[in-house]
Amino acid sequence: MKKVIALMAVAAFTLTGVAIAAELKSGLQVGASVGAFNVKDCSGPNEGKTLCYRCQYGQRPVVAVFTRRLSDDLTGLVKKIDETVAKNSDKKMAAFVVYLSDEPDSVESKLKGIAKTLNIAKTPLTTFETNEGPDGYKISRDADVTVMMWHNGKVASSRGFAKDKITDKDVEKIISDANGLVK
Numbered sequence: 001m002k003k004v005i006a007l008m009a010v011a012a013f014t015l016t017g018v019a020i021a022a023e024l025k026s027g028l029q030v031g032a033s034v035g036a037f038n039v040k041d042c043s044g045p046n047e048g049k050t051l052c053y054r055c056q057y058g059q060r061p062v063v064a065v066f067t068r069r070l071s072d073d074l075t076g077l078v079k080k081i082d083e084t085v086a087k088n089s090d091k092k093m094a095a096f097v098v099y100l101s102d103e104p105d106s107v108e109s110k111l112k113g114i115a116k117t118l119n120i121a122k123t124p125l126t127t128f129e130t131n132e133g134p135d136g137y138k139i140s141r142d143a144d145v146t147v148m149m150w151h152n153g154k155v156a157s158s159r160g161f162a163k164d165k166i167t168d169k170d171v172e173k174i175i176s177d178a179n180g181l182v183k
Contacts, residue, residue, distance in 0.1 A: 044124025
């Protein structure tokens, strides 16, 4: 009996360790202040301009997606975020996507195409000039996608995902968290 209990304890510890290891820490953490940084707008109301959406959105509830790769998982997530922003426009919710690249000009036409094909109307798709992300934002090198949300200039949630690790359940949780920003 003691062996069975010991094996169950080891199994529970191992499973807990696996669950913790699957969660990727990336981005500013909850409660941190969100600093300014410039992006180049590829598809939004300021297309072609370099600006700070953090500054422009001010104290509003914001969903920011940082990515290093375009994928079907990412575009599906962005479409759902765009729909969520549209539904919460009366509450001034905003969002933007930041493509992190050492060669940002190489992806501009792809971002424009995605916005047009998916009819992304409320979420500007932008580029940032390095693969590392904005100074001090702590975007993990292991994160393919980092989703940060803030309200009143303070981080409310931050989640990182390794390559091909965003599940439908993760997307549901992100959208639920986004809706929680405006309640």
